[in-house]
Amino acid sequence: MSDPTQVAETVRAAETRFNGVDVLVNNAGHGYRAAVEEGVEEDVAELFATNFFGAVALIKAVLPGMRERRRGAIVNVSSIGGRLAMPGSGYYSATKFALGGLSDALRKEVAPLGIKVVLVEPGAFRTDFAGRSLQQSSTVIADYDGTAGLRRKENDTTHGRQPGDPARAAQAVIRAVDAEDAPFRLLLGSDAVEIVGNELRAQIEELEAGRESSFSTDFPE
Structure with a gap:
């Protein structure tokens, strides 16, 4: 995912074998646990290279063929961590917020071309995400225990x-x-619906609480 040359070669091989790529599912990625202050620069760069820029490279590689055929579907697997961030998951959520923003723009760009974009936002699933594939910082600061x-x-x-x-x-x-x-946004799991629903309601309450202050920044009519 983090090697642009390998990404391009893989897509070319798939297009040759199957006479085009109809569906791209960007599911590769991993977690990273660290307080923001604990994050190691090299770890964070690798996380973004895999979770975000790898997905971008694959999207850009399949789009020429999809545009030519005027059909296709791009599925970007995000997370409920792309809607809210928990302590220790700030960097992981940053990759998923980035993927969500990119996907939102992408769907509006390619819909007129017959291409669908789906942003999948799973809750907790019984995979190896929280096991072998979960990485964390080697830096530990006791104040964040x-x-x-x-x-x-x-x-x-x-x-x-x-x-x-x-x-x-x-x-x-x-x-x-x-x-x-x-x-466009496909929540997966009852926990995802509950957690994201609570977050959205809290954001609406926050919006309403700050309405007067927000309106006060406009030029007077």
Whole structure:
């Protein structure tokens, strides 16, 4: 994912074998746990190279063929971490917020060309995300033990107990690709609906609480 040459070669090979790429699913990625101050620059650069820039490279590689055929679907797998950020997951969420923003613009650019974009936002699924693939900073600052520190791998008990079924998630993604009226943002998992719903309601409350201050910044009429 982080090697542009390999990305381009892979897409060319797929187009040759299958006479074009109809569906791209950007699912590759990994987590990274660290308080913001604990983040290691090289780790963060690799995280963005994989979770964001790798997806961008694949999107740009398949789009010429999709534009030529005037059809296709791009599925970008984000996370509920692309809607809100938990302590210790600031850098991971930053990659997913970036992917969400890019996807939102992309869908408006390519919809007139017959190309669909779906942004998948899963909750917790019983995959290896919280196991082998989860990375974390080697830097530990004791002042964050009660916030970001609680979510370090050695303190995380969620692995293997997540509520989501990956096989059912895959079927939901396939249905979204096939559907004429699929939502752009596809939440997966009951926990995702609850968590994101609570976040959106809190944001609306915050918006209303700051309305007077927000309006005060306009030029007087």
